[in-house]
Amino acid sequence: MEKIGVFVCHCGSNIKGNVDTAAVVEQISHVDGVAMAVEYPYMCAEAGQAMIRNAITEHGLTGVVVAACSPRMHEATFRKAAERAGLNSYMVEIANIREQCSWVHRDTVSATKKAVALARAAVAKVHRNTPLHPGESSVTKRALVVGGGIAGIQAALDIAEAGFEVTIVETTPSIGGKMAQLDKTFPTLDCSACILTPKMVDAAGHDNIAIHTYSEIEKVEGFVGNFTVSIRKKARSVDMDKCTGCGDCWAKCPVKRVPSEFDSGLCNRTAIYTPFAQAVPNVPVIDRTNCVKFKTGRCGLCRTVCQPGAIDFDQQDEIITENFGAVVLATGYDTISLDKFGEYAYHDSPDVLTALEFERMTNAAGPTDGRIVRMSDGHKPKSITFIQCVGSRDITNRGKTYCSKICCMYTAKQAILIKDKYPDVDVQVFYIDVRTPGKNFDEFYRRAAEEYGVKYIKGQVGKVVNVGDTLHIQAVDMLEGRHMDIQTDMIILATAIQPSATAKTTAGMFSSSVDQNHFMTEAHPKLRPVESHTAGVFLAGCGQGPKDIPETVAQASAAAAKVIGLLVKDKLMTNPCTAATDEDLCNNCGLCGNVCPYGAITYESKLTASVNNALCQGCGACVVTCPSGAMDLHGFTNRQLMAEVDAICK
Amino acid sequence: MQITDFNPNIVAFCCNWCSYAGADLAGTSRLQYPVQVRIIKVPCSCRVDPLFILRAFQRGADGVAVCGCHPGDCHYATGNYYTRRRMALLHNMLDFMGIERDRMLLQWVSAAEGAKFAKTMTDFVENIHMLGKNTRLADWRVVNAGNNETES
Amino acid sequence: MHSNHTKNELLAISGADIDRCMKCGRCSASCPSHQAMDIRPHQFVSYAADGRVDALLECNSLWQCLSCFACIQRCPRDVKPAQLIEAARLMVIRQQGENYIDPDEIPGLLNNDVPQQLLVSAFRKYRK
Numbered sequence: 001m002e003k004i005g006v007f008v009c010h011c012g013s014n015i016k017g018n019v020d021t022a023a024v025v026e027q028i029s030h031v032d033g034v035a036m037a038v039e040y041p042y043m044c045a046e047a048g049q050a051m052i053r054n055a056i057t058e059h060g061l062t063g064v065v066v067a068a069c070s071p072r073m074h075e076a077t078f079r080k081a082a083e084r085a086g087l088n089s090y091m092v093e094i095a096n097i098r099e100q101c102s103w104v105h106r107d108t109v110s111a112t113k114k115a116v117a118l119a120r121a122a123v124a125k126v127h128r129n130t131p132l133h134p135g136e137s138s139v140t141k142r143a144l145v146v147g148g149g150i151a152g153i154q155a156a157l158d159i160a161e162a163g164f165e166v167t168i169v170e171t172t173p174s175i176g177g178k179m180a181q182l183d184k185t186f187p188t189l190d191c192s193a194c195i196l197t198p199k200m201v202d203a204a205g206h207d208n209i210a211i212h213t214y215s216e217i218e219k220v221e222g223f224v225g226n227f228t229v230s231i232r233k234k235a236r237s238v239d240m241d242k243c244t245g246c247g248d249c250w251a252k253c254p255v256k257r258v259p260s261e262f263d264s265g266l267c268n269r270t271a272i273y274t275p276f277a278q279a280v281p282n283v284p285v286i287d288r289t290n291c292v293k294f295k296t297g298r299c300g301l302c303r304t305v306c307q308p309g310a311i312d313f314d315q316q317d318e319i320i321t322e323n324f325g326a327v328v329l330a331t332g333y334d335t336i337s338l339d340k341f342g343e344y345a346y347h348d349s350p351d352v353l354t355a356l357e358f359e360r361m362t363n364a365a366g367p368t369d370g371r372i373v374r375m376s377d378g379h380k381p382k383s384i385t386f387i388q389c390v391g392s393r394d395i396t397n398r399g400k401t402y403c404s405k406i407c408c409m410y411t412a413k414q415a416i417l418i419k420d421k422y423p424d425v426d427v428q429v430f431y432i433d434v435r436t437p438g439k440n441f442d443e444f445y446r447r448a449a450e451e452y453g454v455k456y457i458k459g460q461v462g463k464v465v466n467v468g469d470t471l472h473i474q475a476v477d478m479l480e481g482r483h484m485d486i487q488t489d490m491i492i493l494a495t496a497i498q499p500s501a502t503a504k505t506t507a508g509m510f511s512s513s514v515d516q517n518h519f520m521t522e523a524h525p526k527l528r529p530v531e532s533h534t535a536g537v538f539l540a541g542c543g544q545g546p547k548d549i550p551e552t553v554a555q556a557s558a559a560a561a562k563v564i565g566l567l568v569k570d571k572l573m574t575n576p577c578t579a580a581t582d583e584d585l586c587n588n589c590g591l592c593g594n595v596c597p598y599g600a601i602t603y604e605s606k607l608t609a610s611v612n613n614a615l616c617q618g619c620g621a622c623v624v625t626c627p628s629g630a631m632d633l634h635g636f637t638n639r640q641l642m643a644e645v646d647a648i649c650k
Numbered sequence: 651m652q653i654t655d656f657n658p659n660i661v662a663f664c665c666n667w668c669s670y671a672g673a674d675l676a677g678t679s680r681l682q683y684p685v686q687v688r689i690i691k692v693p694c695s696c697r698v699d700p701l702f703i704l705r706a707f708q709r710g711a712d713g714v715a716v717c718g719c720h721p722g723d724c725h726y727a728t729g730n731y732y733t734r735r736r737m738a739l740l741h742n743m744l745d746f747m748g749i750e751r752d753r754m755l756l757q758w759v760s761a762a763e764g765a766k767f768a769k770t771m772t773d774f775v776e777n778i779h780m781l782g783k784n785t786r787l788a789d790w791r792v793v794n795a796g797n798n799e800t801e802s
Numbered sequence: 803m804h805s806n807h808t809k810n811e812l813l814a815i816s817g818a819d820i821d822r823c824m825k826c827g828r829c830s831a832s833c834p835s836h837q838a839m840d841i842r843p844h845q846f847v848s849y850a851a852d853g854r855v856d857a858l859l860e861c862n863s864l865w866q867c868l869s870c871f872a873c874i875q876r877c878p879r880d881v882k883p884a885q886l887i888e889a890a891r892l893m894v895i896r897q898q899g900e901n902y903i904d905p906d907e908i909p910g911l912l913n914n915d916v917p918q919q920l921l922v923s924a925f926r927k928y929r930k
Contacts, residue, residue: 070674070677071691072670072671072674096674096689096691098677099673099674099676099677099678100673100674100677100689103677103678103680104676104677104680104681104682104683104768105682105685106682107685110685111685113685114685114686114688117688118688118689121688121690343832343876389826389878393824393878393879394878394879395822395878395879395880396877396878396879396880398878399878432824432825432826432827433824458827459826459827459831460826460827460828460831461828461831462828462829462830462831462832462833462872462876463831463832463872474831474832475831476827476828476830476831476836476842476844478825478826478827478844481842481845483830483831483836483837483842508722508723511724511725511726511727513667513668513719513723513725513760513761513762514723515760515762516760516762516763521760521761521762533667533671533725533761534725577693595728595732597726597727597728597729617726618693619693619694619696619697619725619726619729620692620693620694620696620697620729621694621696621697621726621728621729621732623697623699624696624697624698624699624700624732624736625732633693633697636692636693636697638699638701641690641692641697641699641702642701642702642705644690645661645690645702645705645706645709645711646705646709648659648661648688648690648706648711649659649661649706649709649710649711650709650710
């Protein structure tokens with residue numbers, strides 16, 4: 001005879017406020033097989049858990065139902081509690097009466113009725129539960145970091161320092177990411193390169209770190225502890241082992257008019273190039289779409305001048321396959337296209353810049369050697385105007401609904417940098433709200449306004465017209481209710497940021513999900529902020545959501561800590577909810593093997609299908625496919641789910 | 651039964667990785683949807699056997715929803731593609747059986763789409779209200795017996 | 803104060819969702835006839851939110867708005883100020899009981915250089 005205990009949680013007033021928990025206890029206690037039912041304010045608290053443990057021993061419970069919050073919150077908690085009292089943890093089921101009942105229905109009477117139905121379904125299921133025992137799988141003690149920006153570098157360094165091998169895969173020819181493009185960093189005005197390049201060099205020289213730049217993830221197989229990843233190393237056309245990074249090749253390259261990606265298009269690069277002087281590795285690539293040799297077959301100047309003979313026009317893409325135990329996705333961000341924002345004259349005037357372009361201009365290593373000039377005539381501007389929220393907080397199809405988070409602060413930084421260099425330049429900022437949450441952030445912004453005399457105007461620019469050599473701005477000062485028709489020499493747009501174009505496909509390859517804006521989704525917004533929904537896959541940096549450098553570094557180190565925590569284990573517990581064949585029913589038709597995405601089903605015996613528990617992830621595709629009902633899924637058996645259906649429909 | 655006091659019975663199968671999390675998000679965001687919706691968690695939408703759906707209709711469900719990850723986003727890579735095909739066939743079968751195909755809904759809801767979950771359910775229940783009580787497939791021996799029947 | 807009925811009427815006619823407004827001012831900054839307006843587009847939205855609809859029905863802006871829809875195009879929150887202004891004009895017209903232009907006069911006014919939109923708003927605005 002089954003003896004099931006039902007434990008109804010109040011969750012303070014979260015559940016009790018909308019569900020008559022006493023009535024749930026009363027009604028559920030009459031259901032067949034229910035030996036006892038109780039309620040308690042906080043089941044997840046130690047006292048609540050003790051209640052469950054004691055009940056298991058006292059009543060000799062064979063199954064436990066906890067009617068509480070989502071199993072995604074506390075299923076593991078209650079399973080552990082049961083385990084401690086000697087009950088197999090898979091004899092516990094959760095009825096989700098908070099997220100899926102009390103929080104979404106206001107009427108207490110009907111919500112209570114639903115809570116009873118959900119609890120009844122859980123009881124019906126637990127009746128048919130069987131004890132399950134997790135298996136074990138090995139852990140490949142190596143980590144993969146996708147993305148070589150500051151997030152990827154930080155995560156890789158932390159993991160490598162803990163003694164594990166790390167591979168960084170970066171799509172561009174150098175690691176460093178967006179941070180390498182920046183001049184100074186807020187709110188301390190540290191030089192970005194000064195704090196980043198040592199880390200780049202550390203990463204490059206670390207015994208435990210392998211870096212694949214100009215490379216992409218090609219294919220991913222496997223699961224936590226045992227990922228098999230194919231990496232496409234795009235043909236660099238330069239032999240990495242022979243190249244000394246002397247620079248003779250790009251000095252002689254006749255193609256000199258390719259807009260430099262690193263300098264945000266403010267200046268040009270050659271067809272054979274390294275993105276920037278401190279590139280890691282300091283080995284150029286040939287951009288085959290622009291190289292004359294690849295376009296016409298005639299040239300080859302770089303090969304002629306290369307003394308070590310490193311140039312290899314015949315180099316092919318190479319695909320390497322490696323095994324990893326854990327993965328950090330740090331794919332970063334890009335700025336949005338301004339094609340839909342014609343009113344800011346970005347495409348009409350070279351003096352309208354995005355903030356990232358300005359970052360290159362003000363950088364001493366940038367195309368103007370740090371001089372702030374109008375790109376149109378090379379003159380120093382007399383007035384510079386910043387426009388905030390270009391495409392951020394925009395619910396139309398032009399922009400992004402979210403706040404890009406970093407713009408208010410980098411605008412204050414850039415305004416200070418201008419005033420620092422040229423106190424005589426008028427600097428004004430059109431803003432909607434200035435958002436400065438962060439340590440020393442508001443103080444920094446106030447310094448821009450108070451010490452440096454940056455004029456902050458609450459209002460927006462409606463239109464920019466490029467007239468001759470000045471930019472005419474039509475704007476509004478919201479506080480004065482005043483219309484402004486002003487002229488300025490240079491405009492800097494705080495363009496919204498978005499996840500880099502590869503975020504969605506990369507996340508997809510690791511079975512990890514993205515939100516409607518293609519930011520990667522964390523497993524829990526508060527409590528599991530660096531874990532993805534896929535075990536063993538962790539998130540860091542702007543690929544997960546807009547964030548500044550300190551936050552990115554913190555998240556990267558957190559992700560690294562999670563990776564290390566995983567890699568130190570010798571064995572991982574595997575999910576026991578896997579498929580299994582009833583050999584008496586299986587007629588070896590082979591359909592289940594066809595639908596299995598993991599190749600977990602084999603027919604070696606030639607008589608029945610057999611499931612490899614280490615490979616099976618428990619999706620259940622085979623169970624539904626099986627025409628003879630021989631396949632079933634532990635934890636979600638046909639009988640269990642049918643029982644839930646019956647109980648709910650009752 | 652009068653249409654006015656028709657209280658539909660809705661079963662929603664939600665996959666663990668996307669839609670169940672989406673339903674949870676509707677909860678944490680306090681987005682209201684009809685109380686008649688009761689969710690059964692499955693690891694993947696491809697775990698939903700068409701027989702479960704027919705069984706639900708037999709036992710008195712007026713509508714059944716199956717929710718999974720968006721195509722291409724399946725945690726198990728391809729599970730929801732199987733679901734999509736199976737449910738297309740099931741829709742045809744419902745037509746054949748003379749059951750309104752709108753009583754069965756297949757919808758993709760990601761873990762980030764709490765609002766979509768709430769809206770999907772609200773719209774679905776409204777549709778079921780218009781279709782009225784499911785009488786074609788209900789097994790009246792079971793439905794009438796109601797709570798008197800001992801649990802099988 | 804002013805009746806909610808009027809505010810609801812304004813919102814119903816316009817179909818504008820003024821709760822979305824985050825008071826950035828891009829509508830007024832974009833408006834080509836701002837100088838002639840006593841209540842600017844962004845203020846128009848605030849007035850409507852406050853329920854001060856009578857002031858809107860009396861203001862000069864109704865007749866200065868060109869219905870160019872720049873405010874609608876530039877608004878990041880999809881608030882549609884021009885539709886709000888058009889709705890207010892319509893409420894005035896309805897109070898008066900007639901349009902300013904007789905529909906029969908339209909064919910004579912048609913001209914390839916004149917945007918049709920202008921004619922539509924001229925319906926409300928001008929007395930021949």
